[in-house]
Amino acid sequence: MLDFAIQLTRDATQITKKDHERLHTVGFDDQGILQITLIASWFNYINRVADGLGVGRE
DSSP states (O other): OHHHHHHHHHHGGGOOHHHHHHHHHTTOOHHHHHHHHHHHHHHHHHHHHHHHHTTTOO
């Protein structure tokens, strides 16, 4: 799951069906994969918004 989230963060265009199959192999269903994707994507989005606005910087 963490490897998938890292790859999603680094370059989501490189995720393939094989990545989803790996998650299925370790017990995640399609809903679980969707949840991982949505949560990781949301955090990436929020962090970029905050960084772009300078939130939290001195």
